[in-house]
């Protein structure tokens with residue numbers, strides 16, 4: 001598979017075209033906006049946390065295929081996780097994106113492994129991490145994060 | 150028809166122009182490079198690369214104050230380039246050419262040395278909505294320091310300055326200075342600067358023209374324009390990065406205080422007080438970018454010798470070909486459809502984000518830009534986060550325009 005097709009593989013395209021949990025969550029307990037001033041992309045992540053577990057995660061906003069698919073995959077991966085588990089998942093994704101993860105370790109992040117095609121496109125890594133940073137900010141109680149701050 | 154005439158430009162002439170740019174012959178992966186990011190920076194011809202190399206190999210020394218041979222050679226190279234630039238834009242004298250790091254520094258210089266001392270609380274700095282951040286942020290900073298206000302003239306849906314509104318602002322607001330772009334880097338709009346400058350003059354308002362894009366797209370004659378200041382960058386004119394030009398009217402440059410202090414700009418220094426040289430040295434503190442100036446001089450000399458009118462017609466034909474080709478692709482929206490346009494095609498695809506388009510094209514060796522192009526207020530005006538932008542230069546070919554269009558068509562199919 002060439003780099004481009006690894007980047008835009010089926011899973012990514014599918015989540016881009018039919019993003020899961022793509023809606024606002026009026027009853028959310030946590031929310032934050034992630035902003036990438038380089039491209040103007042903006043993603044809002046909503047969480048409902050009950051008893052230390054993420055009961056629901058949703059997102060809204062405009063973005064490229066990579067950031068949208070990453071956000072959609074994130075909502076599926078984090079639903080039902082405890083906050084500390086969710087942070088670990090993000091750490092795994094970061095490693096996959098920056099090329100630090102051993103290929104074998106990919107199993108643990110499941111479908112999220114589809115994001116690792118991004119590692120060959122350094123200019124696009126921030127697209128993939130944007131929704132995750134918004135998630136982290138929401139949990140930390142920060143209203144807004146920027147990729148460039 | 151302009152299109153036919155442009156296509157008639159002798160292929161040997163085009164080939165010779167293109168052949169002067171060594172970088173263009175390379176491949177990106179398996180694909181020949183198609184460089185369509187010329188609004189960001191243009192490539193450099195051998196004439197420039199060689200001039201800079203020769204300067205470092207043969208003449209390098211610090212300028213002014215030197216009694217030795219190399220310093221005298223470096224000083225003449227530096228001052229000769231100033232004269233070349235002055236002639237190129239029709240400046241009455243070389244002392245009206247101040248070398249800066251680029252357009253950005255030139256505008257900052259005017260903001261702090263010219264505008265700041267004369268701005269009063271409530272004064273208006275008149276811009277347009279299509280300005281580059283370089284022609285917005287410096288004014289916001291001096292506005293903050295003085296209590297002045299930055300007011301943009303609106304642009305229309307097609308991407309033209311609303312001239313009625315521009316005139317009305319000049320008439321009804323206490324405008325202390327008007328600064329506007331000649332050719333928009335994000336839309337390609339060629340503004341009617343003669344009309345805008347005449348309106349400002351009639352209102353007694355001093356003017357600055359951001360000619361960063363225009364200097365490679367239109368003949369520039371600062372006397373005919375009768376602007377008070379004009380700014381551009383060497384790197385968008387086939388010259389090196391890190392060097393730019395501020396042209397100013399004599400009466401202003403002579404009256405303006407220094408921008409930065411340091412060596413080379415002083416007449417006499419003592420702890421009791423320092424006196425400054427006249428323009429342009431007063432505004433060139435410290436050891437300047439001598440090699441950059443030499444390279445810029447070479448770029449201007451090279452460009453001035455080219456059949457510019459015909460090359461611009463060729464460039465117009467490229468823009469039209471790309472625009473027409475894109476318009477036939479389902480889901481394409483061209484952003485910026487002004488009647489008078491140069492070099493740039495900004496567009497959106499319904500199914501694909503500009504960054505995805507950019508990554509896709511890059512995989513085929515085609516360099517375009519995606520994003521807000523340092524014009525966030527303009528993007529906000531159109532309610533979009535950014536665009537994909539192809540920008541052409543004199544060395545691009547019809548085949549390249551076609552390859553670009555076909556690649557965009559493939560992106561559209563891929564994401565639909």
Ligand SMILES: Cc1ncc(COP(=O)(O)O)c(C=O)c1O
Nearest residue numbers: 251252253281283334359361382
């Ligand atoms: C219209 C316009 N103005 C100003 C600038 C700033 O130029 P520079 O970054 O070379 O200072 C640019 C280039 O990006 C431009 O296109």
